[in-house]
Amino acid sequence: MVSLFSREVVRVPDGAALVLAPVGVLVEQLSGDPVDRSLAELQGGQIRETLLPDVVRALDAAADDDRIPMLILDLRDFDGAGLSKLQDVAAAIGRFREAGKPVVAMGDAYTQAQYYLAAQADKVYMHPFGSVLLEGFGYYRAFFRSALDKLRIDVNVFRVGEYKSFVEPFLRDDMSDADKEASARWLNALWSAYRFDIAARRSLEAGDIDTYSAAYADRTEAAGGDLARVAVESGLVDELLTRGEFTRRMIDEVGSSDYDLSEYRSIDYRDYLKAVDAEPDVSSATGNVGVLVASGDIVDGEAPPGTIGGDTLAAMIRSVAADESIDALVLRVDSPGGSMMASEVVYQELRTLQESGLPLVVSMGSVAASGGYYISMPADRIFAAKTTITGSIGVGALVPTFQRGLESLGVHVDGIGTTPLSGQFSPEQGLGEDARRILQASVEDAYRVFIGRVSESRGMAPERVDNLARGRVWVGSDALDLELVDEIGGLQQAIDAAADLAGLEPGEFGVVPIEPELSLRERLAMSLVTRMQSLFGRLSLSQLSVLSPAVERLLGNLGKELEWLGKLNDPRGLYALCFCDLR
Structure with missing residues (x-):
């Protein structure tokens, strides 16, 4: 054993x-x-x-x-x-x-x-x-309005915030002007950072990167189609x-x-x-900073790593609070958000931990937007990278109904209920007027709660929060100017700040990853797998893909657009979610 x-x-x-x-x-x-x-x-x-x-x-x-x-x-x-x-x-x-x-x-x-x-x-x-190949950054989505009409599926949308765009693919066949306006700001900020970083390392001007991309076709033709020569002659x-x-x-x-x-x-x-x-650990740590990763979409209930289950993460936060060897906690957030209920469950657990006196610092990864920002708010200090995508403070709800599709197939739903609300939320009959009023009021209330949380945690007037919210996305450098985050820095800076808040001396504390404890069955299985790999080598049981890279990319992009639908399990149907990935 x-x-x-x-x-x-x-x-x-x-x-x-x-x-x-x-x-x-x-x-x-x-x-x-x-x-x-x-x-x-x-x-x-x-x-x-x-x-x-x-x-x-x-x-x-x-x-x-x-x-x-x-x-x-x-x-x-x-x-x-x-x-x-x-x-x-x-x-x-x-x-x-x-x-x-x-x-x-x-x-x-x-x-x-x-x-x-x-x-x-x-x-x-x-x-x-x-x-x-330097294409620049793009923000492209698939839109399903016409497809849904052909399938006779109605997607009922309720939202607050003209920039809360995750619902748009079900309402339109193109991107709204509001989304284009808001997205152009953070896209250009990211591209500017990319150009600057490359130019600095290659002793070029940032404009040279733009020129390379814009003139790529001309330079390729001038080089007789020799793409490698173009890269060398351009200094890349x-x-x-x-x-x-x-x-x-x-x-x-x-x-x-x-x-x-x-x-x-x-x-x-x-x-x-x-x-x-x-190798032997020769450190002489006198205290510990725990690092807990919250990565992926936020869903209600339990979830495996790579997805944030509200109950799963809350349980891990409670385990940190009960661990006397942890003197401070850094929560590393890399999430576009998701379920409002799950975000609230995590928020409340973090508030409890912080109120117990344990220092709490948030380190934002590439994305900490919408629900990802929601769970960041209880922190004593929030660190973000200049290029972190954050903000997207807003709420929306999606309720699909199928009455038109069923009718086209000759399926009709009829019956009676005991109250005026009976059947009003039925996906087979379409939403009733009272159901619509309830859902819209619920979304507006959830938005007020979100605004109130930001107002309380960041010390801002609710009116100011509303002006910079409404679903608008910001990069980390803008978020600092808007006081949505406290400092620009990475994970190590957040760890050092947490140690300082806990009174730990620099270089004299340990860093402890907070991870779910593996069961005996899991430890045995993983150890056996490792031994089999070592003894027999990797088994080549997978087959080569018969799809071209372009087709694989197309299917992968469409799959991402639809994959998140399977994670919409909020009990009230409310979501603080940001579609802010790059392609």
Whole structure:
């Protein structure tokens, strides 16, 4: 039994390059049940997610590790992240670079998100058949009004706030002027930050990035269709190398692998973390700051990691309050919101924790909007990145009814009830007039509650809150000016602030991740999976996709538009939700 829970021993080769090769999207918290994730990985169905904290922790540890002389960025399998997450990784790469260690990036080609990280390197290499595609940021939605009309489905919408746009896809076939106006502000702010960061690292002007995108077609034609040449001539790539040429270049830098002379000496960042975690802890912490992650859509009841279940998160907050070893709590919020009821459950639990005297600091990730902002309000201090998407203070309700579709099929609903309200909320008959009045009044009351919560927590007059609310989205730098957040900073700054509030001395406290405790069954299952992977290797049971990347992207985007419908489980049908993802 003891051997089942023992860790796999990983050795760090002396002089090995650290390889950062993120897979999928960067996330604050891996989604799904941990046992299901392990089993899926064993069967070849790799979960395309990479933990942001793991990446940052590996880079920071390697910066001070004499065994690691350089960093290689392999971004081929990286699918992207919110801009603030990219900036967090870029900052960690910068700390590695400041330790006097070189950083190189190699890619077959670079998407916009991949290139942001690649640009942090001292040298950017690319395959001669590659390209650097910088499209700019976009905010595009699928609209279903005509489709719903053809299906004869009525989606009854109730909202407060002309900028509360998550309901628009069911009301229109295009984006409203109000949504375009509000979205243009935060989109341009994010693109400005992206351009500035890239230009600073590549010794370019921010306008050069705009020119590259705007003139991409002209430059491609002038280069005879050679996209790699365009990237080099534009100053985005330093040199074109095939994979073999890059490998030989790295062998010259760090030597050959002990196991394969045709490969360079390296260690993947995941293996490096295993080795670092297995080393003795020599810290002398006199107190602890807990870090609790709230990531994903907010739903009522229980939910697995990657989704915020109101009851699940509330229970974890109570466990923190009962843990005498935790001196302060940082809540890391990365959520567009969701259920109003679940948001209120979490809010009240955080208020109770804060009133108990335990310092509470919120660190906002890429998105902390609508319900994500709602659960941030009880904090003593709120930190956001300049590029955090936040605000979206507003409430809406969606109630689909199917009476027209049923009638077209020859299905008719009739009967009697005992009160005037009987049948008024029936999806088969359509909403009655009293039902509509009740729902609209309920939404307006929920909005007043939201405004009141902001007014109380931020010390603002309700009228001022209403002026900057009504569903409008802000970036972190604007939110600071509007006093919706307290400071610009990342997770580490929030942790330091929480420690200061708790009276802990800098450098003399520990950081404790607050995670659900695994049951004996889960620990056994995960340990067995790890052992099977080690003994037999990964089973190749998954099949190659027969879909083109373009079709996969289309299906993925449409799937995201509809996936959230399955999470609409608020008991009153009220939602504080922001559709503010980028494409």
